[in-house]
Amino acid sequence: MTDHILELHDIITTVNAGNNEEKQILKNLNIDIDSGDFITLLGTNGAGKSTLLNVINGSLFPNQGTIKLNGLDLTTLTESKRAKYIAQVFQDPKLGTAPRMTVAENLLLAFKRGQKRTLRLRNLHKHMLSFKQLTAQLPNGLSNLLNTPTGNLSGGQRQTLSFLMATINHPEILLLDEHTAALDPNTAQQLLELTNKIITQEKLTCIMITHQLKDALKFGNRTIILNAGNIVLDIKGDARHQLTETDILKYFTDI
């Protein structure tokens, strides 16, 4: 019955439940995502964008509603169990990598994302060549830094590495939470181009939060705008091509 890769039905999340500060963040949200969708997600601060991503990755359980991936009910699975299917890049470059471990060690950890970790030797050297090739196509010289602790890298390098770690194992769903927001404009643009290239190449299904209206229209095949916990626009195809930045701005203020 289902040809959607990810289905969110009747999602409600509440903060401060039970006292008079109680507030609904997501208000009965429904989204169906098709395989290969590259969604750009827009909305004001507090609209519920990050909450939505957290509900999908499992770091936040919704108070109501169901989440299904390829028909499999994820609703009660913990974040570490969902990691088998879902990968994420955070906004803060510090969050995406282990600072005292080297670039190669981080890549190997990500390579085993969602797999059972046993007492088998990790055999890092066997992976070095493929890591070298993988990082060689990247713009910021990571291939020469494979044995450097990631704590010594720049924010841009770390974020590129985080992105590579998220995509190295072909996740079913890729979540990008403003992953270029902490970078300078040039580096941000570089990473966005890389993001677009890899997602298109690997045919990944992706939700990307952004605050740049231009990027939201330029990248991806579908745009969703959240306002105060509701979807106010969900658009793809020709209608989306005709949309301008001014059109989008209306959805931010209208409510």
Add this chain to the structure above:
Amino acid sequence: MSLIVSAIGQGLIWGILGLGLFLTFRILNFPDMTVEGTFPFGASICVAAIVHGASPLIATLLSLCAGLLTGLITGLLYTKGKIPILLAGILVMTGIYSINLRILGKATVGLLNKNTILTATFFKKLPDGFDTVLLGIFVVILVVCVLSVFLNTELGQAFIATGDNEKMARSLGINTDNMKILGLMISNSLISLTGGLIAQNNGYADVNMGIGTIVIGLAAIIIGEVAYGELPLIARLIAVVIGSILYRFVLLIVLKLGFSTDDFKLISAIVLALCLMLPLLKNKLNLGKVIKKGVQQP
């Protein structure tokens, strides 16, 4: 001379405790107070087993298992019970005090005329003090090898990642709660093993022998780091053991200066506090520059 040999022997055995503490304090990044209960727990179980006729080797293995249990309890309180780690450790440490009294039956139990690992014929042949050194070297090598291999497995890497960046570890599918419990169990098993070995070396177990052990373990870690600076992970393990020996030398010097062993706890605390503040003091006082200037001037 015999004092120095004895200091090295003590340093090596206490180094195992330092290695255990390293797993929680440096890799998982939190201080585990369970140590102060686990150490006498291992000693009590070991002594009680020997008194009841168990072979010293079995008794030593039992002391190792003791820490698996305390580590498990602290880990469950911390991860599943959501009790802050400091408090979880203190709770277990306090609870174990009563258990140790039950095991020993009284505050102190001696091993006079009993067989211990150190009374084995092989160790008997060695001159005084060297038996402890040899036992220490043997166990330290064993522990460092096992830890080195473990930290290089997929599981070991997941354990390191948990301490380094928990959020990332979870997002990569690592069950961080289990990693913390595992780390606490391995760490505490090394600490209770140290308790068992020290009890056999000293010839008794005492319910109060745990007081200050966390300071001794941390001192070994910090002195090792101050002495050797940045090192790869495996070398850091060895630095901890060397730090533990250096710490024994510090105590030896203090003793030679005329302080009594009663002052050890105070001095240990001061040494550790100074070492912990050293990076800060270095910056504040520009010690590096001062030292360079001193060298340049004729």
